[in-house]
Amino acid sequence: MSDSRIEINGIGKKFGRRRIFENVNFVFGKGEPSGIAGHNGAGKSTLIKIIANVISPNEGETVYYHQNAKLEKEKIFERIGFVAPYLVLYSEFSPLENLRFFSEIRGIEFNLARAEELLKTFNIYKRRNDYLRGFSSGMLQRMKFVFALYHNPDFLLLDEPTSNLDEEGKRTVYELTKKLAQEKVVIIASNESNDLALCGKILELEKFKKKK
Amino acid sequence: MKAFGVFNKDWQSELRTRYAINALAMFILVTVSVILFSVGQETIESYLAGGLLWVVIFFSAMSGLSRVFVSEEERGTALTLHLVASPETIFFGKLLFNLLLVFLINGVVIVLFLLLFETFRIANYALFALEFLLGNFGIAISSTIIAAIISKANAKGTLYPVLSFPVLLPLILTLIQLTEFSLDGATIAEAYVELLILFIYDGIMITASFMLFDFIWKE
Numbered sequence: 566m567s568d569s570r571i572e573i574n575g576i577g578k579k580f581g582r583r584r585i586f587e588n589v590n591f592v593f594g595k596g597e598p599s600g601i602a603g604h605n606g607a608g609k610s611t612l613i614k615i616i617a618n619v620i621s622p623n624e625g626e627t628v629y630y631h632q633n634a635k636l637e638k639e640k641i642f643e644r645i646g647f648v649a650p651y652l653v654l655y656s657e658f659s660p661l662e663n664l665r666f667f668s669e670i671r672g673i674e675f676n677l678a679r680a681e682e683l684l685k686t687f688n689i690y691k692r693r694n695d696y697l698r699g700f701s702s703g704m705l706q707r708m709k710f711v712f713a714l715y716h717n718p719d720f721l722l723l724d725e726p727t728s729n730l731d732e733e734g735k736r737t738v739y740e741l742t743k744k745l746a747q748e749k750v751v752i753i754a755s756n757e758s759n760d761l762a763l764c765g766k767i768l769e770l771e772k773f774k775k776k777k
Numbered sequence: 778m779k780a781f782g783v784f785n786k787d788w789q790s791e792l793r794t795r796y797a798i799n800a801l802a803m804f805i806l807v808t809v810s811v812i813l814f815s816v817g818q819e820t821i822e823s824y825l826a827g828g829l830l831w832v833v834i835f836f837s838a839m840s841g842l843s844r845v846f847v848s849e850e851e852r853g854t855a856l857t858l859h860l861v862a863s864p865e866t867i868f869f870g871k872l873l874f875n876l877l878l879v880f881l882i883n884g885v886v887i888v889l890f891l892l893l894f895e896t897f898r899i900a901n902y903a904l905f906a907l908e909f910l911l912g913n914f915g916i917a918i919s920s921t922i923i924a925a926i927i928s929k930a931n932a933k934g935t936l937y938p939v940l941s942f943p944v945l946l947p948l949i950l951t952l953i954q955l956t957e958f959s960l961d962g963a964t965i966a967e968a969y970v971e972l973l974i975l976f977i978y979d980g981i982m983i984t985a986s987f988m989l990f991d992f993i994w995k996e
Contacts, residue, residue, distance in 0.1 A: 619859045621995060639863065647860050653853035655786070657793040666789070669782030670862045670870075712857075 568633045569719055569750050570594045571616060575625035578611055585611055586773040587624070593766075598746045600764030601754035607770040609754040610649065613724045616752065617647050631719050641720075643671065646713030649724035650706075656698035660684060660708055663697065664715055671716060683711040687737065702729040710738065714745075721751045727760055739763060779862060783870020787845065788877070796848050801841035801882045808833050809889050826897040827956035830890050831949050834883050834916070838945075841878060842920035843937045845871045846928035855928070859994075868921070868990045875917040875924075883913055900962030907965065908955040911975035915948045915982060922986040925993045948978055 570592055577587035585608035593599040593616075601609050614620045616627055618641050629636040629644070636644065654663050661680060668675040684690040687707035689700075697705065706729045713721065723742070727735045742763055745751055753760050761767060791797060812829055821829075849855040858867055887909070890897045899905045923944060927936045951974045958968045965972070 617860065619856060619995070642860055642863070645860065649856075651853065652856055652860075654857060655790060655854060656852075657790055662789075666782065666786040667861050669785060670779055670858075670866065672779045672782070 569631045570629075571720060571750055571752070572628045572630070573612075573616065573625065574628065576612070576615060576622045576627070577624035578608065578615065578620075578622050586770055589625070589768070589770070589773045591766075591768045593750050593752050595746060595748065595750045597765035598742055598751040598753050598763050600761045600767035601752060601770060602756070602761055602767050603770030605756070607774070609756075609770060610651070610724050612768075612770065613649070613722050613752065613754045617645055617722050618642065629720070643716075644719040646716070646718035646721045647724075648706075648709045648713045648722070648726055650728045651724075652709055652712075654697055654705070654708060654712060657696060659692075659694045659696055660689060660711065661693050663708075663712065667712065667715070673716060676715075680711070680715060683714055686741070687711055688733070703731055703734060706730055707734060710741075719749055721745060721749050722754075723752065724754045725757075725760075726753060726755065727757060735759070779866040780869035780873060783858075783862065783867060784873040784877075787870065787874040791874075797841040797844040797878060800844070801837055801878065804837050804840045805833065805882060805886055805889070808836065809886070809893065813893060821894065821896060823896040823898065823960045824957055826890060826894045827960055828953050830886065830897070830956065831953050833886055835945060835949055837882055837886065838879065838916050838920050839938050839941060841882065842875050842917070843924040843927060843933070845874055845921065846924040847933050850928040864991045864994045865987070867994065868925070868986065871925075872917060872921045872986075875921045876913070879913045879917045879920075883909065883916075897960070899959050901959045901964065904955070904963065904965050904968055905959035907972060908952060908959060908968075908975070911972065911979060912948065912952045912955075914979045915975060916945065918979060918982040918986055919944050919948065922982070922989065922993075925990060929993065948975070951975055951978070 572592050573589055576589040578585045589612065601612055603609050611620070615622050618627065618638060627638070629638070629641055631644065655666070658666065664680045665675045681690060681693070684693050687710055689704055689707050689711070692700065692704065697708065700708065726738055730738065742751055742753070753764055755761055849858060919941065923937065923940050927933050927940060930936050951971050955968055955971045958971070
């Protein structure tokens, strides 16, 4: 078993009377990306938010391990990188300002070299001092990857990672994801067959719908 | 220091967007003007001016202090904050920002009252300063936790005054009483009970807010 992993044990979630899924059990390890698949409304985003400890499940628990040590759930945000279409960065700040503020809030020293390296990787370096409000949706998606990777997280959670990206952007994401999965736990929630083709193990959420 | 990071982000954001400052400045300008027009040439009693002072402060708190959390929810950046900081860091960062706003706007309101109402003359400045300090802390703490609660609701605008009224009422009534004392020139020893009420109120609110915020913040 991988020394870094996320185990979800008996996870269930409902919104009001509507049950999204129940009794989901899975282990996400490193080596290759893991996938979460399911049709629209199956609960992929809900599950990935539960894994990120942003929302609470109604049943079950998520357990995080790094180098075989169990991690404190309350501090897991320090080790998570998250990309999603519904993630919004501060549009009144530039990419560098966003990263500087997030460093301050995380209590880590701002690393300009690291920030610039990531901005170059995702091809938005030239716009590093422009406010995000002037960015296209594809550039914002690239910036979300910079945000997710800047603090060098152990767990990378990607919800619809290639949405709004052009072919060159998708290629960068695929190459980087495969490389990062060697040393980090990478989870991809998506409907895109190309995204899921990167994944070794895939959690099919359809199987955890309540049988009527 | 992480909370200071949240405060710094909010302050820089406020300087660029002027979400709260503009709303508060306009509110103060309009309410003080309305009071001046309605009073006309009449001279109002000092106690009445003291009461009006806290009415203006209460409603200006209603109009501006909820922005700290509401703007994060409306812009969709609340999730981003979830991903970079613990609930305690967020709460104390937001509280710091609201403290700055409260001291800033209430300072302006008091200066305006001193300039525009000739009967509003403070006889004991030490007592008034103490009241101002403890009162502003109370308003900022209560407003911050209520703002967190209403930011998750649909009817944000209407819910804020409704929830704030019962929570802030004991504070505002005590502050009005203390303003009367400081206008009359009462000593700090004479106002001991009211000051103690403010101190206990602030202590209860900060403890309750700290305990509750984790549940409110996480969906």
